[in-house]
Amino acid sequence: MQIKQIGVIGSGTMGSGIAQLLVQSDFATIMYDINEDILEKAKNSIFKRLDRLKEKERLTPDQWSKSKANLTLSSQIKDLQDCDLIIEVVPEKLELKKNIFKEVERICQQDAILATNTSSLSVTEIASSLNHSESVVGMHFFNPAPLMPLIEIIKGIKTAPEVIDQVMNFAKQLHKSPVLCEDTPGFIVNRVARPFYNEAIRIMKDQIASPEQIDTIMKKAGNFKMGPFELQDMIGIDVNFSSTKSVYQGFFGESRFRPNSYQERMVQAGILGRKTNKGFYDYE
Numbered sequence: 001m002q003i004k005q006i007g008v009i010g011s012g013t014m015g016s017g018i019a020q021l022l023v024q025s026d027f028a029t030i031m032y033d034i035n036e037d038i039l040e041k042a043k044n045s046i047f048k049r050l051d052r053l054k055e056k057e058r059l060t061p062d063q064w065s066k067s068k069a070n071l072t073l074s075s076q077i078k079d080l081q082d083c084d085l086i087i088e089v090v091p092e093k094l095e096l097k098k099n100i101f102k103e104v105e106r107i108c109q110q111d112a113i114l115a116t117n118t119s120s121l122s123v124t125e126i127a128s129s130l131n132h133s134e135s136v137v138g139m140h141f142f143n144p145a146p147l148m149p150l151i152e153i154i155k156g157i158k159t160a161p162e163v164i165d166q167v168m169n170f171a172k173q174l175h176k177s178p179v180l181c182e183d184t185p186g187f188i189v190n191r192v193a194r195p196f197y198n199e200a201i202r203i204m205k206d207q208i209a210s211p212e213q214i215d216t217i218m219k220k221a222g223n224f225k226m227g228p229f230e231l232q233d234m235i236g237i238d239v240n241f242s243s244t245k246s247v248y249q250g251f252f253g254e255s256r257f258r259p260n261s262y263q264e265r266m267v268q269a270g271i272l273g274r275k276t277n278k279g280f281y282d283y284e
Contacts, residue, residue: 001111003170007032007080007134009100011042013275014117018089018143020046023070024059024146025174026176029078039073046071049146052262054246070279081105081107085170087240089117092242097126105130113163115139120190120246123156123183137167140187150185151176176218177248185250186257194257197240200228201260229280233273237280241267 004027008019011033022029029237033039033211042162047068068177072079080086081155084103090096101114108114114136116126127136151171155164164180171178186194200214209217232240241263248257266272266279273279 001084001166003084003113003166004028005030005083006086006176007083007086008089009033009080009086009104011035011039014141014143015089016042016046017143018087018117018141019071020049021099021141021174023067023144024063026070028070028072028076030083032074032077032080034075036073036075039075043073052226054112077103078107080104083108083112085113085115085167085208087115087117092118092121092239092246094121094125097121098129101130101136105132106181111135111168113137115167117141120153120186120243120250122185122250123154124158127156127158133158135163137163138183138187139167140189144188149175149177150189151178152189153178153180154183154187155180156183158273160278184249186243187236190247191281192205194244194247195198197228197232198244198258201262203228205260207261233279233281235273235284236265236275237272262267 006022006027006029008015008029008031011031015031017056019029019031029222031042050059050067052063053059086108088097088100088162090100097116097118104114110132112135116123116138117140118138119140123136123138127133130136136156137159138152140152140154142150144147153164153167154173168178168180203209203214205231211229215229218224218227236279241259245258248259251257270276274283
């Protein structure tokens with residue numbers, strides 16, 4: 001099967017970033033969300049980014065107009081029925097993802113590929129209640145999706161080999177660098193990244209250094225593009241905390257992955273980073 005039309009479920013920061021990547025790569029893309037206001041806001045955000053790329057001459061006028069024409073919005077999930085590939089990009093809640101895939105399986109073609117952008121949940125478990133779990137695969141993009149070159153391709157226990165081959169080839173069509181990995185807690189990047197975030201919070205709480213100092217050190221001495229606190233604010237502190245909990249639980253409470261209570265309190269207070277204008281930094 002050739003992938004021509006793609007559905008993106010979810011129009012938040014990551015969903016809109018993936019949709020932008022797809023339309024820029026000349027794929028017909030339907031971005032679905034139950035909230036029409038959020039959908040419209042996401043479209044405006046995508047179009048503004050495309051406008052900036054045109055102004056910087058990174059997109060030709062023809063590419064710019066084609067990219068915009070490739071995007072369709074929908075608040076009706078039935079509009080995804082003809083998609084060859086559906087990418088789910090909703091919050092990291094297992095039951096939510098499972099329910100969405102059940103609904104999608106009922107309306108889509110039997111040979112459609114169902115991909116989850118989960119950063120740490122089990123692809124096998126997300127697919128477990130479906131009739132065609134062999135069609136489910138993990139496609140973990142990184143934020144911002146149009147710029148970050150890596151995509152983790154996660155093989156569930158029942159994922160068909162031909163599905164993996166199709167998704168690997170598709171990722172290369174997006175000019176990305178796909179890496180195939182097994183369905184283990186945190187996969188590769190999030191497993192490696194837990195100490196990057198957790199130890200930074202511990203250093204801050206021990207009053208050894210401030211978030212600004214730690215970020216500066218990691219960028220200047222470690223050559224990271226962003227420090228751990230800047231990155232948490234951009235990703236969303238709630239998203240980051242959810243990933244940490246998932247990895248910790250997945251490794252049956254292994255101490256090196258233990259979440260930090262300070263991060264939990266921030267989530268409880270609704271201090272989530274850039275999307276709430278306040279996180280470890282103030283964005284007002």
